[in-house]
Amino acid sequence: MQNNETKAVILLSGGLDSTTVLALAKQEGYSCHCLSFSYGQRQTVELDKARHNAIQMGAAAHLVLHLDLDKIGGSALTSNIAVPKNRSTEEMDSSIPITYVPGRNTIFLSHAMAWAEVIGSFDIFIGINALDYSGYPDCRPDFLAAFEKTANLGTRAGVTCGKKFTIHAPLMHLTKKEIIISGMELGVDYSSTHSCYDPDREGRACGACDACRLRLKGFAEAGIPDPAPYQKVGDNK
C-alpha cells in the first residue's frame, strides 16, 4: 500500500481496461495523475468517458494531450480504412489487425514518462494485457521491459535520482473476464467506459468490431450484462 503522497501516472483511454487500472492504482493508495490523448482516433467518445471517470474516481489530475497520429496514418483507427467486423477469435489471433496504430503505446508511454519525471513520479500504469489483446505487438511483456529500460536510461530522473521507473501492467496476465470481475469488486462503473472502435454519432458501440467482441465475450464469461450502450441492429449510423 502506497501513502497517498506517492504519485503515479495512469494512461487512461476511457476504455474498460484502463479504467480498471485506475481503480487498481487508487486501491493501492497512489495519487493518480491520469493521462489521455486526442490522437485523431475515430472513437473520440472515449475521451469524454476518460474525463468523466478521472473526476468520478478521484484522480489528483487529468492531462489530455494532442498527438498528430492521424498525420502518420497507417491504421483503421486514424485513417479512412474500414474497421473489420465480426471476426472470430481465431481470426483475431492469427495476425496483427488493421486497427493496430503504429507506435501508439511507445508514444503514449514516452509522454507518461516525461510527465512522471516532471511531477516526481516513478510509477506508470498501463492497461495492456497479453490475453484477449487483439494481437498488438506493443501489448507484450518483452516490449514493456524494453521500454522500462529505455525510460531509466533516457531521463534525468532515471539516471540521477537513485530511483527507477516501473511500468505497471496489472492486467497483463488477466483475461477480459478476470479484468471485469476485479473491476466490479472495486466498484468500477462500466456503463461509463467505451471500448468500440467504430461507434455511431451517439457514441454507442457497434458490437461487432474486435474490441466489442472481446468486451462482450468477457462480460458473457463473467455472467454480467455489459451496461454500456450498444447500437440496435438496423440503426442508421
Add this chain to the structure above:
Amino acid sequence: MQNNETKAVILLSGGLDSTTVLALAKQEGYSCHCLSFSYGQRQTVELDKARHNAIQMGAAAHLVLHLDLDKIGGSALTSNIAVPKNRSTEEMDSSIPITYVPGRNTIFLSHAMAWAEVIGSFDIFIGINALDYSGYPDCRPDFLAAFEKTANLGTRAGVTCGKKFTIHAPLMHLTKKEIIISGMELGVDYSSTHSCYDPDREGRACGACDACRLRLKGFAEAGIPDPAPYQKVGDNK
C-alpha cells in the same frame, strides 16, 4: 551505399547537428523522409530552417508534427524558465541543465519509428552525440540501444517483417569541430541552421547559451567563421 529506393526517416530540428545528419544520409543514398516537431519550443525559428533545408537538400518528404510538450513543462525550452547563459565547459559537464526537455528524444524517436513503419522504412537517423552534448541523458549510446530494442519489439514491422529497425547516430562520437568539418565537405550551408535556445525576435542567436557556446567553440576549433546571424551585444531583444 543505399539505392535511392531505401527510405530513411531523418529527425530534423533545423540545427547544425541534424542538418549535417541529413547530408550524411543523402550521401549514403537514402531517400530522406524528414521529421520535425512543433513542441512549444522557444526557438521556433529552427522549424523555418528545417523546412528550408529539407527542400534545399532534396528530401523526399518533410512532415512537421505538433506535440504538447509545453503542457508537460519542466524545461527552460518549453516553460517560462530562464535559459542559462555564459556557462563554462566545466559547468556544462557537471550536471544535466534546465534546458533538458523531459522525454524529448524518446518522444521524437517514437514518432520516427511510427512513421518509418507506415512508409516501410527501417532506418532512423538522429543527430545526437555523446561529446559536446550538454549533458542530456537521452543523447547516449546505451539509451539509443535500449530504444532500438523497444522499436523492434513494439511494432508490427519489427516483429513480423524479418527486418530490424536501426537507429543511426552518425555523430555520436564526433566533436562539434568534426561535425562541422564533415558537413562543410558535404556542402551543408550552416548559415541556414539554427542552434540557439534563446534567439531574438529576428531569429538571431544569443551567443551565450550552452547551444551557442558549443557551436561557436566548434567553429572556432574548425577555423571557420560561423555564418549564422548573431545578435550584437547591447541589442534589445
